[in-house]
Amino acid sequence: MFVDVAKIYVKGGDGGNGAVAFRREKYVPRGGPSGGDGGKGGDVILEVDPNLSTLQDFKYKVHYKAEKGEHGQGSNKAGKNGEDLIIKVPPGTIVKDMQTSEVLADLVEPYQRFVVAKGGRGGRGNARFVSSVNQAPDFAEKGEPGEEKWILLELKLLADVGLIGFPNVGKSTLLSRITAAKPKIADYPFTTLTPNLGVVDMGPEGKSFVVADIPGLIEGAHEGLGLGHEFLRHIERTKLLVHVLDGSGFEMDPIEGFYKINEELKNFSIKLIEKPQIVAVNKMDLEESRENFPKILERLSKEGFEVIPISGATGFGIKDLINKIVEYLEKSVKDNDKYNIEEGVKKYTYKKEDEILVEKGGNVFYIKGKVVERLVAMTDLENESAVKRLQRVFKKMGIDDMLKQKGIKEGDIVKIGDAEFYFFE
Template identity: 75%
Template sequence: MSFPKRWAYMIPNPISYSFSFMGMLKKVMNMFVDKAKIYVKAGDGGNGAVAFRREKYVPRGGPSGGDGGKGGDVVLVVDGNLSTLQDFKYKVHYKAERGQNGQGSNKAGKSGEDLIIRVPPGTVVKDAATGEVLADLVEPGQSFVVARGGRGGRGNARFASSVNQAPDFAEKGEPGEERWIILELKLLADVGLVGFPNVGKSTLLSRMTAARPKIADYPFTTLFPNLGVVDTGPTGRSFVIADIPGLIEGAHQGLGLGHEFLKHVERTRLLVHVIDAAGLENDPIEGFYVINKELENFNEKLARKPQIVAANKMDLPQAKENLARIKSHLESKGYEVIPVSGATGEGLRELIYKIIQYLDKIGDEKPETVEVKKYTVKEEDEIKVRREGEIFVVEGKTVERLVAMTDLDNESAVKRLQRAFKGLGIDELLKEKGIKEGDTVRIGNAEFYYTEMK
């Protein structure tokens, strides 16, 4: 193949998505984002240098070009002091430092600094293009390299041989990895309050903790999950409780923002299922099973989590009339029913201590996490050739890296690249696809005219 026809390099347009909710932990905190889409770009490797020794008493000084430095990685690190993805709402693009170029006298370039991006505990990292879960970051200090920096190009001193004692070319630095990723935050709470809208979950949270969620007598008052800490005082025991916005039938399919809410339940160790014992809007027992079915349809493990039933609104006469029927039915199914009233505070002390008993029984189990992906270098990298109209496209990490690290304006470097193509069998693959003299070949971001090597 001949000299390059043209280069075509493109960075995706910036697109971001975020979803906000109010987080509270003993006091009202700032608006909270639990989903963000960001672009990360690791640093490119530095270019290798082309240089020759020019000392006075060394008449035949050899090549002395040093290697380029490695590009910086983009690293996600869990910071226990963070509880929101808010920062990613305002900044979408993140780029690590590139490696410095090599210099003469065999001086290597300095490696680029890694870019550290801090995220809160409970952050799930996904590849935006494929949806693949790359990492589930839970523990403070846990880290994950989400984009790897490029290797530094080799200087011309590295290509000296008995055949070519004065190489006049060097490698360019390898481009750093780049990708769009999605960050999703799942609340790390011990207890989750679940139930239909308007059953009184927010009122219970405000009574049990110092959180101050918005409360009113209409459905979907709570549009975002709220967090609070229950402190039992003299016992020294405390736990974090999350008020999950009211679920509706079809929540597992995304109705009523069901997916956005249900994901926060996955981290909890215990569920407190709040029902409207007065049955003002639906039968409390039927409603109980509807919500549990939604949990099961979203994730079977959710339905198997331990549950305490909080029969709320016991200040109303209808609730007192229904209580016996509710307890008889649900307790026969193995659920403990605690009658409470968010309005008067009745039964809340009993509910809190029952929660502590359950948490003690469950123990300090940690939420399930996805194993952090690790970069591995494959021993074999399959090279494929396909046609895109009149263009022959060659794909494979090895050959794409070779092209990216070749100085295509240097004739010696291009001849070396052509020899590498032949050694990799690319010419034969192209002939099998019917390539002819003068046809266009695309490898990575470069395009070439095809010519037979003599």
């Protein structure tokens, strides 16, 4: 089965809690605090595995969680960090945030890695909170929750050449003819309704290139009709398109078909119509094709297209087509034309954290902001000393003033994430 879209849930490991402990050793009558820090939670990491070609494994497992960090211990012993969870994906995988549709990463290079969900920081033990005014703090931080999200994985094949055209114009036959022309061929076993890849090895003097036979497009493909959206995405990566026409015109006028396919490409993505195209007029073993060819050549040559007559059935013109493909690919290398990689790839998954918002709803005030929510999540709200420290931190951050500007009164409710407080001066 060829699977090219998958939705999965990822969660970084929670950080371990810091410990509250005091030294109680013999001959140390006034031992100070000795609670160790909690360990960091493991990250969820996507890694490109060049041996994979589909997202099939994600059909059977959807939830992925990294290991939690261990809690801190007495005697200043820090907890162990959680193990990272590495998820293997095929080359050409695009990672999107399900909530925002933002592209997080575009993974194309073998063994390339991307941290898709960071593990939480370990909470600090009470030994870290000693100050001149508090020599024996009786509180510690809880571990930070790991980052979590639903992500969409989309696979776009990394092919150099894409074969396009209406159904039954002979793309599959052409692919088999191209690959059969060379002794070293790697065929990828997909089903008939999926893209087929063939690797053409030009021998010791030349470089190999990958050809993708994209299932036949139909009118309305850009709107998702037929298998449109699923397979149009696979030709976005290609450096060159080979547009296969049925020269016989038995089912459709070849020139009319050429323009209809290009209209579908344009409607789906303007980048597709800008790709170089070689027009391969197929079925030249038929008399009708030979009669139609001069008209096709004259019309499309005027518009700057390379037009090559071929026969997938007999092999006529195949060598000329391969040579022309190589010529175009060599030019794209000189022009430094890489696979079309999505722009805006993020190096880190955390967004800007310094923005704090205060919103009012009735007598409830909502405080939103990554840094504030993290502070609350890492505070032991059952510990009076920890809560007092949180109040002091909020005051320093100016949150009290922001609430007063919004008109808060004593006894009003303040909500931060899942936590709820009453406001008092």
